[in-house]
Amino acid sequence: MNAQDLLKMFDGEALRALAPLMALTIGLLLVLLAGVFPLGRAVRSLLVVASLVVSGVLHANLLLGGKTPGTVLAGTFASTPTTAVWGVLFVLSTLFAWLYSVRYYEEDAPFKNEHDVLMLAAPIGMMLMAGARDLIVFFIGLELLSIPLYALAAFRRDRARSVEAGLKYFLLGAFAAGFFLYGSALVYSATGSLSLDMLSSESARAALATPMGLVGVALIAASVFFKVSVFPFHLWVPDVYEGAPTPVTALMATGTKAAGFAFLMSALVLLPVSTASTVALIAILTMAAGNFGALAQQDVKRMLAYSGIAHAGTLLLAVAGSIKDVPARDAAVQASLVYMAAYVATAAGAFGLLALLERDGSPTTLDSLKGLAQRRPYVAAALTLFMLSLGGIPATGGFLGKYLVFSVAVRSELTAFAIVGVLLSVVALGYYLRVIIAMYMQSPDANTVVGEPRPASGAATLASIVCAALVLATGVLPGWLLNLT
């Protein structure tokens, strides 16, 4: 590479590919600057929403506006229709989490400005992860996503649970980052490259199948599996999800998972075909760990954390399918996009409604949900919809995603795994229905703590309506989403 190539690298296509990230970066800087001046909350909210919306529109423009730039910047970053859909999902999950956070904290809570800055940094990291064609870019994206989340998990420094969540997440996340770097070093030693495109060449794939290459890939996979909470790296999830402020939990559950799977889908070249059954087995174990763990929970927030583990397992089955059957890869990418689209709307909505209930002063236990249908009928109705979607009932988005994932698994001749997966999904209905039963068919005991219903903020109402609409739209009229992906 010489100086002339440098100039050619930064052309219009590169700019178009990076524009969504730049919009968020500029928004982040403006929000940070706005904290210096006494501008008040309205300006800050406007900046946050505007930068997220602009970034989302730029992604939509890439998706709908004809040709996408493809791989740019010397092969380190890719902007394809797939990454554009992922980008929209990242923006949505951040937007939902932010909307639910608007009146979640106390009126005089400190560092509100910094909270918004960190929330805007996380999706930049997710977009880097989804578009990365080079392991270095991916690593920086991973850290740019993780570090704000460590701080956000511990954001309520006056609560021991929150600080504990932040510390746990940080220590384990730092280990995972170390695994990733060690793995990348081994992959580089084995193949001489960190670029995903070069790693997909025949000679590089042979080098990856050597012991050193395999150990490297396994370490990288372990680090990504940690982030998306796959067995046996899922043990941190319940504690961190429960301790973190609920809007932050929503961002962790939806955004981190989406970014991790976006990378897994684009980095499949790393995994040799022979690993397909192993990955499928891990997927089944993850589903089992999540579903049986959730059955035992009394706290709905913890239950949703375990349910998130189970969903990661289901999605991993699509990854396993596309490892085994290369021609099925497009179908697997579509399945994962649809699955995550439904999951982002559903999980963000479910966690967001829990945040609303917490604001009422109610704990998030099953007991305190009893009789919610009388106290807050709309919240109960929306929560019912989200629970049904998480359980994969037809006419909700969750069903469509599950259907696509299992059909990918069957097409790739992982039928046995798919059958076990479907059975485990039936187990899952047990705990989702329990929430609905508590809300509609049981009344609170004398000693149950229930919240005092307070009017929800406009932002949270808007987020709930959009989430519910998305869940229904993907379930009832799946055509538009299938066309987009």
Place this chain on the structure above:
Amino acid sequence: MSAILFYVLAVVALLGAAGVILAKSPMGSVISLLGTFFALAVIYLLAGFQFLAAAQILVYAGAILVLFLFVIMLLNLGAMGSRFELSFAPLQSGRARLAAAIAMALALIGLVAAQRASLKALAEPAADAPALDSLRGIALELFGRYSLPFQAVSVLLLATMVAVIVLAKRQRAGEHGSGEGAQ
């Protein structure tokens, strides 16, 4: 000659790393870390990466370690125990031993894998691999192929700075929180 030097330096780097964990006083940890940094810098020199070696000394030994020292002195942690006393307390519990054993096993697997691949079979860097032994080569790589990660790191550092402020800044009296930074 350079092979002998490499092994000596590698042992020094590893001993320093162990010292960071095992030293009883934080000051001892910092000094051990300094040893590791210097040994690494000389290893970079041996491999022909002068710029990297200089950056290692300037940035890590020069700036980051001094920052550590400041923190230790400001928090008055320097007085805990003798500087050269070692403590094996981190390895007392069964769980810690298990974790250490797993970590060592992983490292061993890596080593054995590297051995089996034998050093000769290590892949040659790709044909367009950068010439990192000159400032020009480094600049072209940094602002060329790695310009995206280079710029993304600046956003990452900014976000990290904000995150650290959120976690560590002392809150004024009357606001929420105990007034103590999260450790």
